[in-house]
Amino acid sequence: MAGRWIETWEPEDETFWREKGERVARRNLWFSVLSEHIGFSIWTLWSVMVLFMGPEYGIDPAGKFFLISTATLVGALVRVPYTFAVARFGGRNWTVFSAVSLLVPTLAAFWVMEPGTSYATFVAVAALTGIGGGNFASSMTNINAFFPLRRKGWALGLNAGGGNIGVPVVQLVGLLVIGTLGASHPRIVLGVYIPLIVLAAACAALYMDNLRPVKNDTGAAQEAVRDPHTWIMSVLYIGTFGSFIGYSFAFGLVLQTQFGRTPLQAASLTFVGPLLGSLIRPVGGRLADRYGGARITLATFAAMAAATGVVIQASGNASLPVFLTGFTALFVLTGLGNGSTYKMIPGIFHAKALARGLDAEAAAAHGRRLSGAAMGLIGAVGALGGLAINLAFRQSFQATGTGTAAFWSFLAFYGVCFTLTWVVYLRRPAPVATRAQLGYAEV
Template identity: 90%
Template sequence: MAGRWIETWEPEDETFWREKGERVARRNLWFSVLSEHIGFSVWTLWSVMVLFMGPEYGIDAAGKFFLISTATLVGALVRIPYTFAVARFGGRNWTVITALGLLAPTLAAFWVMEPGTSYGTFVLVAALTGIGGGNFASSMTNINAFFPLREKGWALGLNAGGGNIGVPVVQLIGLLVIGTLGAAHPRVVLGVYIPLIVVAAVCAALYMDNLRPVRNDTGAAREAARSPHTWIVSTLYVGTFGSFIGYSFAFGLVLQTQFGRTPLQAASLTFLGPLLGSLIRPFGGRLADRHGGARITLAAFAAMGGATVIVISASATASLPVFLVGFTALFVLSGLANGSTYKMIPGIFHAQALAQGLDGEAAAAQGRRLSGAAMGFIGAVGALGGLAINLAFRQSFQTTGTGTAAFWSFLAFYAVCSALTWVVYLRRPAPVTAKPQVGYAEV
């Protein structure tokens, strides 16, 4: 696939950006969003499929949590190779390949989704849907290369938020099918996505571009992997994106298992939180552009702690309305923090380049080089947070019959993330002349 290649790309040059760059970057952004959106829908497909799996399937709550955990795990693992595939094949070309690749898990689920299918087959097909999670990493790496530092928070937030909306959309489609046809027709949901996948691939082929200056840099990957900031931000992203995707997968199942909701009742409630969390993500990026990603991230973690306390209280008293308020707040706050945390990545590595004595385009190029490599690691580790959440729910329900114990563990982790954000990026260190620090002003 030869594709369309742009030979020169200098987004930090304001004249280039004004005359050509912005128009091209925004066109690529919109079609990247479309492909990533469908990728997220496929990745989270089993959060909807389990709602169709009644007693006739012979799978208990723990087994269903394991199915969605399997999809989460594979989605996390493929993010690292997907990140580096952008430079190898070109952003446009790889978007076409990965979009078409979504046909495999969708068609497989269409084939097996019926009572009598073995549990092992369901696990394998759920694992296959994990490739949809990889689309996020390659899409974010690609869009990061198109935009100047001053607009990365908003652009990355739009790209990720538009993709994240794939979660509530597939849940709304599931609700529509259950509400109109009943819980015996999961294949209708899958049938909706098959033509949409083809449309996304065709649009990417027609309207997106490859950037020749984007090259795989094994040195950048090693340097990013050695940087403590890569792993610090990965930990923060476990708390933000891990929460968003983990709760998105588990919400409907928690409502069925802990509060006795029917599939229709659960489906009618599950979409709102992911929808709000997706819509607010770009604004988290915009706030980070203006006020610094670390400050917004810290505020979000503190608020997530408060929302978790509400959820624990509601879980203990079996109050569904209060539980829904607290859980929806967790979605909104994690979405906000997703945008602000991802904005920190290019800011941190640009600040490090400046601290090393680089300036101007040289510093910007070094920042893009390392942040692009770091995004693969950070996205993968963050997605593993979703796996941890689903496994925590599985264990909690197995041992106590409720999700309360899991929420206590999430509260403790949000406290750790708050402390980490404050100590590393916001607390003013004593002046050190030998080695400049990365602080709030830069991230």
């Protein structure tokens, strides 16, 4: 693709930002959101398809959990190459390609989605949908380059939140089909998305831009891998985004398996949590801009632990209303945490650059350089948290017939995340050379 290339981009220059940069950045943001939104819908497609798979498909709950785990795994793995593709091919060009590529898993699912198809075929097609998970990494890396540090929390939160909404939207489409036509017409869901994929690709081609200054930096990638903060933030992102995507995939199956809900009943309940979690993600970014990402993240993990305790109690007592209340609260909190943790990433590397004595402009450039490299890795590891959640549910249901044991493991992990956030980013600020520099408490 020839593409449309912007040769100079200086978002930290307030004059440039006011006269030209903000308008261009916002335009790219909106169409990035559209493409990422469709990508999330395709990635989580099998959280809906399994609701259509009745006894005639011959697949037990453990087999269904493995299907959605396969999609989660592939989506996590492809995030790393998708991150570096933006600099290699251009943000606009890669968005077009990654959108068009979503036709492959969608058409494949349309072809095979019927009783009698082998389980191995379903696993292969579910794996293909994982490429939708890669769209997040390339989109976030691209948008990170467009916005100045002071706007990153809002921009990244809005970009990710708009993408995350693809999860409840595909579930709502599934609910509409099941509620009107029954659970024997999964191909209608797939048919809805084929023209939407084409629309997303066309809009990216017409309205997005490539940034020439954004280049793959092998040194930055190696430095990010060696930096302990990359791995600490990966763990925190497992707790926030890993929880969000893992719960989004598994929620409907949990309701069917543990609480005996019908496909229609499960579909009518599954979309609410992901929708609220997606809508509130920009709020998490905005709060992080104002109060510091570390503070918001710490409070989020404390609240997630409390909500998990409610879910454990409800699971043990088989109380569906309380279970739904606790689970919905978890979705909302993961959304807040997603926004605050992603705000922390560029802030951490910016703070480290200031602590090394770099001036404001050099520190901003260093922060963009390392945070862009780190985001793909952090996003990939975070998405693997979704795989861990689905596998934990699979094991819990196989061993005990309920998800209670899995929730206990999630509670313990949120305790680890709370402790990490406090010890590393809030117990004491990073050394700074001047009062103008950021401590980690403000990242």
